[in-house]
Amino acid sequence: MAHILTFCAANGAEIPRHPLELLAAARALSAQWGGGQVHTLCLGPSAGSYGEELIHRGADEVLTVECPSVEGEVALAAVESAVQHLSPPVVLLPHDDLGGAYVGPSLAYRLGAGIATDCVGFDVRGEEVRWLRPVYGGKAMAYLRVRGPVQLATMRSRAFDPLPADPTRRGEVREFPMDWERVRPQIRIVERLEEKREEELPLDRAEIIVSGGRGMGSTEGFAVLRELAQVLGAAVGGSRPAADLGWVPHSHLVGQTGKIVAPNLYIAVGISGAAQHITGAGSSRTIVAINKDPDAPIFKLAHIGVVEEWEKVIPALIEACKELRSSSPG
Amino acid sequence: MHIIVCIKQIIDPEVPFHLFRIDPVAKRQVQGTHPLVISTYDEVAVEVALQLKEKVGGRVTVLTLGRKEAIQALHQALAMGADDAVLLSDLSFEETDSFGKARVLAAAIRKIGAFDMVLCGRQAGDVEFGLVGPFLAGELGIPCVPLAANFEPVDSTLRIRRPVETGYEILEAPLPILATITNDTSNVPRYASVRGLRAAMRIPVPTWSAADLGISPSDLAEPVRIEIDELFIPQREMRCEIIGGESGAEKARNLVARLKALGLIG
Ligand SMILES: Cc1cc2nc3c(=O)[nH]c(=O)nc-3n(C[C@H](O)[C@H](O)[C@H](O)COP(=O)(O)OP(=O)(O)OC[C@H]3O[C@@H](n4cnc5c(N)ncnc54)[C@H](O)[C@@H]3O)c2cc1C
């Protein structure tokens, strides 16, 4: 029987969505393999309290490690110990700042193991797994084969939907003993700087996202977009130039190297439609593009398009949405 | 301070979807008439290195592993302000996986000698594995700091600024370190001037082969631990519905009506 190890880091009160997605992916993989246990290594200040929910969401066993906060070197040491303990043929990690940028690649190096990063799926042929991931900014897809003592994969967020909680599922939750003496972090966090926030609504909770690109022209242009977002009850996102120019915080950057979002409605304004951007919004139900250039690539990727300068559309759009809101009941 | 920056030359990643072509047998993009550029985050890494050099003094060396034409990427980095460049070129380097590439880069860095910091991009702008940086840190036996945006010397240490969800984290680590670089408002790459480029062309750039680095090509060939098995372009049957109207305002009203009809707003 093949075991799969997944990873869950939780600093807050709730389990974030991504580790639950990993459980769904692990269950899907285990089903295609014809069975196998799913183990989850859970790290955080109150790791033990998540155990039951992780079982309900697909884990067979949860190994908990309590630590004050989940940082790279600590997470790496814990995952490495768990891998040594379980010898799983496959380890699934989140493709995020922790798993994708640090723990996954560093662990792969230490174990001499092949790794597939930023995966959105897999196919299984007999014993062998092929990992599906976007390449060239999402313009192409690749199936990767990885070899070594264990196969590591980091999974893109939103590639799998969490399984509904099944309270009848049973499994074991136990503390995983860590030899902290052996963990000697060399990188120290000396300060945390909170950024002033104009964006109230986080991207991953929003039904509607209004996103702006270089075509917004200025901070003032972006303010108009924020007004539209406000009347729509939408979150505000941006393309990479918009983030680099300081019009939106980097935490609201949408795309391959930013947030992967999947709202009902994604309205892209003054965004050309680079694959690297759209890949982050590609699972939105409906994508609306507003761009003055009829040949902008975004019109090949959006469902609905408006060819016009935003200056001529957005103010009227704000008015029309306000009217709609005041005329609709509730 | 001696800062080494690893840069990769790639086909312009901004090539739009409809002009993008692949060779499914060779399992890579076809260049066609598209230009070759420094990979996006590697250009950012050069900028970060130059900013640090401006603060503390020292030298910036750029390294690339690639074919002969990758020298253009090095010239561009030199024109931006880097001091030295080395091209690592050998047939055996091309087919090796991320483990092999890290080994080659590490051998070159050892041959160069003393250094304080190695910078890589967070991920290459083409296949985007994001592996060579952390692997190289492993090869060199130094800590890897992921997703750094810039560095600030404070007293005798170096503070590392890393953008996170809530703002920034300020880190400290003993040198030498390897950092993978991400983009931020503070590190938008400067342009290389024409004059800079002309001056850069006069800087001699050595080319090192596997033999120069004491690497045997057969060592790089096996084992292959990461391999593209199949490359394809996903089918996208997308028809964009263009909203008409005589004026911007009318288009806006028509759009709202359409979105309401679809049950997406209101
Ligand atoms: C490895 C890699 C990762 C990347 N990751 C990301 C990522 O995560 N997210 C991301 O966004 N990008 C990412 N990029 C960058 C990406 O390739 C594009 O460069 C970027 O998305 C372009 O942003 P943009 O559309 O805002 O700007 P541009 O491409 O400059 O487009 C501006 C658009 O605005 C339109 N416009 C101008 N004025 C107006 C007006 N008055 N009214 C209406 N429209 C107007 C123009 O017609 C144009 O289409 C990445 C690139 C690489 C190589």
Ligand SMILES: Nc1ncnc2c1ncn2[C@@H]1O[C@H](COP(=O)(O)O)[C@@H](O)[C@H]1O
């Ligand atoms: N051929 C190369 N030459 C020099 N540096 C490279 C090369 N390939 C990758 N790198 C470095 O490693 C980073 C990550 O690359 P990758 O693992 O391919 O996504 C890049 O941003 C570069 O800094």
